[in-house]
Amino acid sequence: MLAALPFPDIGPDIFSFTLFGRDFALRWYAMAYVVGILIGWRILVAALRRPALWKGGTPALSETQLEALLTWIILGIIGGGRLGYVLFYQPAYFLANPAEVLAIWQGGMSFHGGFLGVVLAILIFSRREGIALGSLADSIALASPPALLLGRIANFINGELWGRPTDLPWGVIFPGTAAQDCGEELLLLCARHPSQLYEAALEGLILGGLLVWLVFRRKVLHHPWRLAATFFTGYGLARFAVEFVRQPDAQFVSEGNPLGLALHIGGYGLTMGQLLTLPMILIGLWLLARTRAAHD
Numbered sequence: 001m002l003a004a005l006p007f008p009d010i011g012p013d014i015f016s017f018t019l020f021g022r023d024f025a026l027r028w029y030a031m032a033y034v035v036g037i038l039i040g041w042r043i044l045v046a047a048l049r050r051p052a053l054w055k056g057g058t059p060a061l062s063e064t065q066l067e068a069l070l071t072w073i074i075l076g077i078i079g080g081g082r083l084g085y086v087l088f089y090q091p092a093y094f095l096a097n098p099a100e101v102l103a104i105w106q107g108g109m110s111f112h113g114g115f116l117g118v119v120l121a122i123l124i125f126s127r128r129e130g131i132a133l134g135s136l137a138d139s140i141a142l143a144s145p146p147a148l149l150l151g152r153i154a155n156f157i158n159g160e161l162w163g164r165p166t167d168l169p170w171g172v173i174f175p176g177t178a179a180q181d182c183g184e185e186l187l188l189l190c191a192r193h194p195s196q197l198y199e200a201a202l203e204g205l206i207l208g209g210l211l212v213w214l215v216f217r218r219k220v221l222h223h224p225w226r227l228a229a230t231f232f233t234g235y236g237l238a239r240f241a242v243e244f245v246r247q248p249d250a251q252f253v254s255e256g257n258p259l260g261l262a263l264h265i266g267g268y269g270l271t272m273g274q275l276l277t278l279p280m281i282l283i284g285l286w287l288l289a290r291t292r293a294a295h296d
Helices: 028-048 063-088 091-096 098-102 111-129 133-143 145-157 195-216 226-242 272-295
Strands: 013-019 022-027 263-265 268-270
Touching: 013 028, 022 028, 028 063, 028 133, 028 145, 028 195, 063 091, 063 098, 063 111, 063 133, 091 098, 111 133, 111 272, 133 195, 133 226, 145 195, 195 226, 226 272, 268 272
Parallel strands: none
Antiparallel strands: 013 022, 263 268
């Protein structure tokens, strides 16, 4: 008998209603990012209100500037996340269906694209407001994990981005034909790794807890770029590891490439998620080495 967990009886919509003949819904995925951004904002406000945490006793930016930055960050997440998904994962499909590029309510966001969107927003805002780039990057790193945590939980609720088949007792029987297509015998249920929850724990809970501890207990903000470097490295390592049990996007899977490797040579290789994450790890390690050398 299969030892696995049934998928919880919960839908992607918090609630829905019909108005003037059109259906409207508030989805868990949208709410996750809104609440996650608000939590991150409040954590950062708490840090800004304690000048002793910052280098020279001066916070990186004012609360008024933070409110303006929030708008830039949201635009970077949405615009970069959607364009990243389009370019990294399904360019051929969207080239044939360009009108669907803007249909973000249908799903399809890339963390790496959102990350690049946020980087661009930070670069513009830093130059426009005359704020030190390193301290601004540290600020965003501190505020990011809550949205990652709740976003991955929302992925689980949506029954998307599940993991590879597993016989471990905490495997989850995700609904849907695609999730149950494991090449098994007829009527045999397929349990998969709840890779969304692995990422929620590693990228959101554990990494977020580490960053908060470094800021409020170890005063890491006295060393610009060190917190951002820790975030880059921590997120990169977590995502790289989870990719080993995460089901790749269908367009990368073929008869000769069942693991869905985007780069493979002789049966070994890397998934698209790992390829996109490697630069984050390398940049994070390089920044950690630079900040440590500067401090020493």
